[in-house]
Amino acid sequence: MSTPRNQAPTDDAPPEETGPNDLELRGRPAGLAPPDELARLHPGEPFLIAYSRISDDWRKHNKKKAATSSWAAGKGVANQHRRNDRNAARHGAVIVHRYTDNDLSAAKRDVVRPDFQAMLRDLRRGLTPEGYPVHGIIVVDQDRAQRTDRDWEDLVEALTLVPSRRFYTPSGPMDLTDEAEILKTGVMAVVNKVESLKKKRRIRDWHQDRILDGLPHSGPRPFGWKEDRETLEPEEAEYLGWSIDERIKGKSMTTLCAEAKKRELTGSLGGEIVPTTLTQMMTAPRVCGYRANRGELVLDDDGSPIVGVWETVTTPEKWRAVCATFGDGSTYLARGSGTRSITGIPKTVKYLGSSLLRCQYRIPEEKSDGTVTTRVCNARIAGVRASSKRSPYVYSCSKCSHNAISGPMVDKLLERLVLTKLKQAEATYIKPEMSWPKESQLRQKADKLAGLEAQWSSDEISDAMFYRLAPSLEKEVRKLQRERAQFELAAESKQEAPNEVARKWLSGEYDLSQKRQVLFEMFAAVQVLPGQRGNKTPNPKRLIPVWN
Numbered sequence: 001m002s003t004p005r006n007q008a009p010t011d012d013a014p015p016e017e018t019g020p021n022d023l024e025l026r027g028r029p030a031g032l033a034p035p036d037e038l039a040r041l042h043p044g045e046p047f048l049i050a051y052s053r054i055s056d057d058w059r060k061h062n063k064k065k066a067a068t069s070s071w072a073a074g075k076g077v078a079n080q081h082r083r084n085d086r087n088a089a090r091h092g093a094v095i096v097h098r099y100t101d102n103d104l105s106a107a108k109r110d111v112v113r114p115d116f117q118a119m120l121r122d123l124r125r126g127l128t129p130e131g132y133p134v135h136g137i138i139v140v141d142q143d144r145a146q147r148t149d150r151d152w153e154d155l156v157e158a159l160t161l162v163p164s165r166r167f168y169t170p171s172g173p174m175d176l177t178d179e180a181e182i183l184k185t186g187v188m189a190v191v192n193k194v195e196s197l198k199k200k201r202r203i204r205d206w207h208q209d210r211i212l213d214g215l216p217h218s219g220p221r222p223f224g225w226k227e228d229r230e231t232l233e234p235e236e237a238e239y240l241g242w243s244i245d246e247r248i249k250g251k252s253m254t255t256l257c258a259e260a261k262k263r264e265l266t267g268s269l270g271g272e273i274v275p276t277t278l279t280q281m282m283t284a285p286r287v288c289g290y291r292a293n294r295g296e297l298v299l300d301d302d303g304s305p306i307v308g309v310w311e312t313v314t315t316p317e318k319w320r321a322v323c324a325t326f327g328d329g330s331t332y333l334a335r336g337s338g339t340r341s342i343t344g345i346p347k348t349v350k351y352l353g354s355s356l357l358r359c360q361y362r363i364p365e366e367k368s369d370g371t372v373t374t375r376v377c378n379a380r381i382a383g384v385r386a387s388s389k390r391s392p393y394v395y396s397c398s399k400c401s402h403n404a405i406s407g408p409m410v411d412k413l414l415e416r417l418v419l420t421k422l423k424q425a426e427a428t429y430i431k432p433e434m435s436w437p438k439e440s441q442l443r444q445k446a447d448k449l450a451g452l453e454a455q456w457s458s459d460e461i462s463d464a465m466f467y468r469l470a471p472s473l474e475k476e477v478r479k480l481q482r483e484r485a486q487f488e489l490a491a492e493s494k495q496e497a498p499n500e501v502a503r504k505w506l507s508g509e510y511d512l513s514q515k516r517q518v519l520f521e522m523f524a525a526v527q528v529l530p531g532q533r534g535n536k537t538p539n540p541k542r543l544i545p546v547w548n
Helices: 035-041 063-067 075-090 114-125 149-159 179-212 234-248 253-262 275-283 316-324 407-426 439-457 463-494 498-507 512-522
Strands: 047-054 094-102 136-138 166-169 172-174 357-359 362-366 372-376 380-385 393-396 404-406 523-528 543-547
Touching: 047 075, 047 114, 075 094, 075 136, 075 166, 094 114, 114 149, 136 149, 149 179, 172 179, 234 253, 234 275, 234 316, 253 275, 275 316, 316 463, 393 407, 404 407, 407 498, 407 512, 407 543, 439 463, 498 512, 512 523
Parallel strands: 047 094, 047 136, 136 166, 357 523
Antiparallel strands: 166 172, 357 380, 362 372, 380 393, 393 404, 523 543
16 A cells, blocks of 8 residues: 655646645755655665755845736746655655755855755765665756756765765766766856856847847836836936935935935836935936946947937936045945935034034133133034024034034025125126046046957956056046046036025025035035124024135
8 A cells, every 4th residue: 555755746736736835945845754664665665865955046136026927936946846745656766855045146156055965974874864774866957956966976975975875866866986977967057057158148248249239137127217228207207306406406315315206206126215225216327327237337339339229318417427426436326325425514403504604603622831811713613403483493612612603593594694695696607618637538548448458358468457558548538537426516506696596595496405515605604603602592693604
């Protein structure tokens, strides 16, 4: 009388009807008898351990696509185990333990396969964790177990510690102590490795061809474009272009993200637009039509950026300018809204005059000879909350703790000074014609670098010479690119007429960050004289502006 081996499905149950949860993908198969009883029920039959692996479980990463499929994450490895069950039954063997490495490549050297390593340990001791003896391994194909030459050698060594153990595939058991079988599996290992390398090269070449043809990236739809990745999505593109323009003018990331929420816009995957993701959207080279690969701007043979076939949101000049607002790093690697601005203006805070104000309290100091002198504190003054209804916040010096002034009064006076200065500037304003003076120098260095790379590619110069000369040239090109981005950022703000700045200030179009930018451009500092103790009447004469 026969006993079910592994509860394996029959041929009448098609793979599509069984989900991954219907099989135990790891450990002892369900319903398997204890070791002693199983040996009595199946005398003389080999006990096998089964291994299943799949490189890329796309259902695990693409939930949206998986939801429309009859397959679920883990279905690939489950199907391999089902075939292992059938093949074991066909060859008169019993599977006593399953090992599974899902979504793990066998070709990448830095990938660790935990169940593969656990399988090797159990082979060396000859028992599964539940105490079943191991008489062999079964897989659906040799390349499921093979990763590198060293992995295959480790597997063969662990398996053949007991010479009678066999390696099972759908075609039957193999004796890996036999010279003919060693030669055959060794050849298959080489063939599998070559196929893996060819597949990687084909994928790499496919991506490179798309890059050189200016075709968009594969993967999820980028925000601002439709599913074809070439046509603009009007509402998203308009918002993205507006965000780039306003960021260049100084708006904070918080303000820009609040506008997205107001417009009821979400990211291309449905998530909320937050400063980090918006930064990535704005600084991606695709917004101005440029093509990037692995964080590097792709250049043609002449050293010019490759232009994609998709519609653009903004111009290259504005793209470089917005990248420059996030730091002085590579303009096409600007990431993270928390990166310090290159403008030198401190990070936006809650109060208009914070860090612009300077304490003028004189601190007494006693010298070694007993004489007493004073020095000006000159520390930056920041805004802090206060309990007074008349003055809900004050500007107070935290260094000397002897100088504080009403916050609303200071802000009102600063605004009055700014608007008066703008009105005076409007009378003599002439829109500047600004062009970056080092454009030819950047072009020369970029051409020189491109020529050096061309010589190296055609074997006209040695590797040693290329790697000796290229780094310094690349550093100079990056430095000039940063300078150009900073210049364009400054030029963008300087070209705005004074009356337009005043209008935006009064209308509320400027947020706190932009108002502070105007202040820092207009004032070098604003000195705050100490007040009289007990005098609660605000005194504007305590403020002394230091103009730029």
